[in-house]
Amino acid sequence: MKFRHAVAAVVTMLVMSAASAQSTAPAKPSSAAAPAGAEARPGGDAAHDPATPGMPTATQATATTPSGEAGAAAKPGDATAGQAKAAVCGACHGMDGNSTDPQYPRLAGQSEQYIAAQLADFKSGKRMNPIMQGFAQPLSDQDMHDIGAYFATKSSLPGVADQAFVEQGQTLYRQGDADRGIPACMACHGPDGRGNPGPHYPQLTSQHAQYVESRLKALRDMDPAQAGPHAKPMVEVAKKLDDKDIAAVASYIEGLHANEPTPAVAPASP
Numbered sequence: 001m002k003f004r005h006a007v008a009a010v011v012t013m014l015v016m017s018a019a020s021a022q023s024t025a026p027a028k029p030s031s032a033a034a035p036a037g038a039e040a041r042p043g044g045d046a047a048h049d050p051a052t053p054g055m056p057t058a059t060q061a062t063a064t065t066p067s068g069e070a071g072a073a074a075k076p077g078d079a080t081a082g083q084a085k086a087a088v089c090g091a092c093h094g095m096d097g098n099s100t101d102p103q104y105p106r107l108a109g110q111s112e113q114y115i116a117a118q119l120a121d122f123k124s125g126k127r128m129n130p131i132m133q134g135f136a137q138p139l140s141d142q143d144m145h146d147i148g149a150y151f152a153t154k155s156s157l158p159g160v161a162d163q164a165f166v167e168q169g170q171t172l173y174r175q176g177d178a179d180r181g182i183p184a185c186m187a188c189h190g191p192d193g194r195g196n197p198g199p200h201y202p203q204l205t206s207q208h209a210q211y212v213e214s215r216l217k218a219l220r221d222m223d224p225a226q227a228g229p230h231a232k233p234m235v236e237v238a239k240k241l242d243d244k245d246i247a248a249v250a251s252y253i254e255g256l257h258a259n260e261p262t263p264a265v266a267p268a269s270p
Helices: 002-024 079-085 087-093 112-124 130-136 141-152 163-174 209-221 232-238 243-254
Strands: none
Touching: 079 087, 079 141, 087 141, 112 130, 112 141, 163 243, 209 232, 209 243
């Protein structure tokens, strides 16, 4: 009988000890993930990277490749899924990717690969902009590709170049300046500004001159050591451009229109 009482007492003590341990265990800190912008590297300045305003911060980051691009595990983007995910982007970039405010870039026709890579860079902090970092934080690699696929299906609306800048802008875009070591823009971005999705050279055609100018100046001021492999060539080029060069080529790019196929029109019936 005494033995039974002793066993019961031991069991009771074990149960109470377990319950006590659970109730006194330290809670996991609620601030495990830093808020958007908290991990920004020293020297980051949003004014040097004009981009779209932001979205709530996620508490769990999605893994990215060392280059900061969307992870290899992501499937090719789904434009239909991307349309819903890109709805929030429309406030600044336009629902079809044709922003009306020149401080926000046009995304219509931009390649899926480039958009996904830039979103990944914003998320990782490689490309500094606290507002866009907030937008990118909740996105998975797949989300980034889906959003990119959606905007890639859209057509950019034509812009207009300032005639005063056309001659100089066209020369820089199509020929560069060999004496100053400036390559032709079209060598990477194409004669019609369509870009090259493989090495992540963005589409430039019809992009707002104001946005292009801001980005070129930001690249000119960037430390090449902090630039990623895809941005570094542009950092080197931008450092050779003066303000007049940048204004001219930015204006020319806005007026650069890709040749769109003209649909055949059936002749009118006699």
